[in-house]
Amino acid sequence: MKTIGKGVADPCLFDRDALQEYVLACCEMGVGGFRDKPGKYALLRFRFRKR
Amino acid sequence: MWALLEAATEAAFDEYKLKRSLHVAYVKTNLFNAMPASFQTLDSNRPWLCYWMVHSLALMGGRLGEAETDRVVDFLLRCQSRTGGFGGGPGQLSHLATTYAAVNALVTLGSERGLRGIDRDNLYTWMLSVKEPTGEFHMHVDGEIDMRGCYCAMSVAKICNILTDELASNTAKWIASCQTYEGGISSLPGLEAHGGYTFCGLAALHILGQVPLLNLPRLTVPCIFPFRSVHQKAKCLLSSTGPHDAKWQSRAASRAEPTSSWTAATLFGWAASSRSSLLGTTTVHRTCIILIKRLLQ
Numbered sequence: 001m002k003t004i005g006k007g008v009a010d011p012c013l014f015d016r017d018a019l020q021e022y023v024l025a026c027c028e029m030g031v032g033g034f035r036d037k038p039g040k041y042a043l044l045r046f047r048f049r050k051r
Numbered sequence: 052m053w054a055l056l057e058a059a060t061e062a063a064f065d066e067y068k069l070k071r072s073l074h075v076a077y078v079k080t081n082l083f084n085a086m087p088a089s090f091q092t093l094d095s096n097r098p099w100l101c102y103w104m105v106h107s108l109a110l111m112g113g114r115l116g117e118a119e120t121d122r123v124v125d126f127l128l129r130c131q132s133r134t135g136g137f138g139g140g141p142g143q144l145s146h147l148a149t150t151y152a153a154v155n156a157l158v159t160l161g162s163e164r165g166l167r168g169i170d171r172d173n174l175y176t177w178m179l180s181v182k183e184p185t186g187e188f189h190m191h192v193d194g195e196i197d198m199r200g201c202y203c204a205m206s207v208a209k210i211c212n213i214l215t216d217e218l219a220s221n222t223a224k225w226i227a228s229c230q231t232y233e234g235g236i237s238s239l240p241g242l243e244a245h246g247g248y249t250f251c252g253l254a255a256l257h258i259l260g261q262v263p264l265l266n267l268p269r270l271t272v273p274c275i276f277p278f279r280s281v282h283q284k285a286k287c288l289l290s291s292t293g294p295h296d297a298k299w300q301s302r303a304a305s306r307a308e309p310t311s312s313w314t315a316a317t318l319f320g321w322a323a324s325s326r327s328s329l330l331g332t333t334t335v336h337r338t339c340i341i342l343i344k345r346l347l348q
Contacts, residue, residue, distance in 0.1 A: 020067075021067055024067035024068070024069065025067050028069070028070060030070075030073075031073060031077070032070065032073035032074045032075075032076055032077025032078075033074065033077045033078075034074075
């Protein structure tokens, strides 16, 4: 059992940091939105209105 | 050389920050603009699209104005059928999954008009009409039966405060009968266990307060095992490199709590949507692990 934050014991059965990094590194799109997994694309389009 | 590599790795990790404002802009753009023609296959899932986007905004602290909220509420209420429940769009057949999405989107939006707009009497009658005496639910009148139905029905009934003994009778028992020899839960008794259905079954049992009907240690093992072994492998690798291990630990310790709970909450939302075909299966499995972990705490 490792510790997270201010010495709080983390009873996680998996590595939260690794999971978080996976989501951010592999699934977050640079223009907003997330994809399922590498090789897929975020579902919707990115259309920003110019003001 | 090693120090250089380490510095580069650290720098790469530091870039992994949630691009919150971009996600909020992305969601708002897509919530209020027409979708491309290729999305016509999702025409029967429109409350789902509302739910995903409204829920994401809520998690990321993005706010909808009153007019924008009204627009979403109006749309969702137009999906409500006169005979109870919500369909995939205005005028469509009531379906448990879209009912789940619509009700949860309305609850997330929190507008009083929206909440009052849910016809709870007809919703209750309709849910009873799709229920089998043995506890399971059809997704719609004459529709297929699977684990999603139980979760959607229990979740909607609980949040609308119409979860009666009549509506819940035999459901917990039926869900427990879907736990397979592998430990996970299948869509119907006798089929293969599946991450998405495991989430649905476990969450429904949690709502019913009947989780002990499952064999929890058996449920945990197959989900966790491959993940744990990868983690252990990673740990061995890291500990063999000495200083890197210390770096890894300090990096772990410096992580702020809200970000990890956000991730958990997002994954919860994704899996709650039970659109496993739209999700990577790994995501669904990991969400199950999160939920199981919470329950075991």
